[in-house]
Amino acid sequence: MKIAITGASGNVSTALLRRLSGTGHELVGLCRRLPEPEGVYQQVRWEQVDIAGPGAVTRLAEVFRGVDAVVHTAWLIQPARDPQELTRVNVGGSQNVVAAALQAGVPHLVHLSSIGAYSTHPSDDARVDESWPTEGIRPSQYSREKVAVERHLDAVERDHPELVVTRVRPALVFQRDNASEIARYFLGPFVPTRALRRVPLPVLPLPRAVRFQVVHADDLADAIARVLEQVPGGAFNVADEPVLRGRDLALGLNSARYVELNRSLVRAAADLTYRAHVHPVQPGWLDLGYGVPVMDTTRARTELGWSPAHAARDVLVELLEGMRDHAGAPSAALRGRTVFPTSRTGI
Numbered sequence: 001m002k003i004a005i006t007g008a009s010g011n012v013s014t015a016l017l018r019r020l021s022g023t024g025h026e027l028v029g030l031c032r033r034l035p036e037p038e039g040v041y042q043q044v045r046w047e048q049v050d051i052a053g054p055g056a057v058t059r060l061a062e063v064f065r066g067v068d069a070v071v072h073t074a075w076l077i078q079p080a081r082d083p084q085e086l087t088r089v090n091v092g093g094s095q096n097v098v099a100a101a102l103q104a105g106v107p108h109l110v111h112l113s114s115i116g117a118y119s120t121h122p123s124d125d126a127r128v129d130e131s132w133p134t135e136g137i138r139p140s141q142y143s144r145e146k147v148a149v150e151r152h153l154d155a156v157e158r159d160h161p162e163l164v165v166t167r168v169r170p171a172l173v174f175q176r177d178n179a180s181e182i183a184r185y186f187l188g189p190f191v192p193t194r195a196l197r198r199v200p201l202p203v204l205p206l207p208r209a210v211r212f213q214v215v216h217a218d219d220l221a222d223a224i225a226r227v228l229e230q231v232p233g234g235a236f237n238v239a240d241e242p243v244l245r246g247r248d249l250a251l252g253l254n255s256a257r258y259v260e261l262n263r264s265l266v267r268a269a270a271d272l273t274y275r276a277h278v279h280p281v282q283p284g285w286l287d288l289g290y291g292v293p294v295m296d297t298t299r300a301r302t303e304l305g306w307s308p309a310h311a312a313r314d315v316l317v318e319l320l321e322g323m324r325d326h327a328g329a330p331s332a333a334l335r336g337r338t339v340f341p342t343s344r345t346g347i
Helices: 011-020 039-043 056-064 083-104 141-159 176-186 217-230 246-252 263-275 284-291 298-303 312-324
Strands: 002-006 026-031 045-048 069-072 108-112 164-170 172-174 204-207 214-216 234-238 258-261
Touching: 002 011, 011 026, 011 039, 011 176, 011 217, 026 056, 056 083, 069 083, 069 217, 083 108, 083 141, 108 217, 141 164, 141 284, 164 217, 172 176, 172 217, 172 312, 176 312, 204 246, 204 284, 214 217, 214 312, 217 234, 234 298, 246 258, 246 312, 258 263, 263 284
Parallel strands: 002 026, 002 069, 026 045, 069 108, 108 164, 164 234, 172 214, 204 258
Antiparallel strands: none
């Protein structure tokens, strides 16, 4: 099978390259900044493409011609302070990828969506399957843009039945190799990550009733590989078990205990410190964390034969230890952390 992967040097796609390498597939990687020809990145034919740049559809269609599937993982998280740029790449770039796939006659498009596309469930603990509404969490730009692409794909599926569209909706995707990337995106350059899991925290303040799902990048890559092999269409939730809560984060950070804070207070503090340029995280990410439902992964397990190889708590510890060690990979997106701010980053 010939497979083209957008954002091929990022978090998810690097794990997908590991999963697919040595399996006989021909891999074509597309990204703006080519990775170093080391390790897993050596087994790919690279094409330097800006999916949202001038002439992108024509260029992408040239690359896509003759491929059996396109896996679209390219997405910007930063620069959060330039929302127009995020929309240009995330929404406009995704539409370009779809248009090019149609123009090139690609039979299968796999789109990396997100748990962030889902609407809030009235119960914090109820699990939702893939039929749950994808209207997102409005205060979050990330969520709004994931929803915008989902709506575009709805129209594509209606108007172009010749293209099978599979949407993969993962939880938070972590691995050791993306630890520095996560630190850049969400902590900023001055948080002393070298101290993580080395210096015990007597108290860890957290928003009340925090709960979240994670998935190891390798588990997600395995699910995507199964989607490529089976071409099922539709949507698939992908997450490791169990659902994590405040006590799990406290244990991961070697904290003796955690203290629950009022969510509104935490949100107000996040907004104030963001405006003061203390950190790079739009406050909408908190709204997203509070609002997303818990996903049910039964469809992936039963129809794809998928099961995670990692426990969620172990994934969290792997990420934190990677942050401590400034872990990374030889690509622009996954480079090891430095103490100095850098330019635009994407996955």
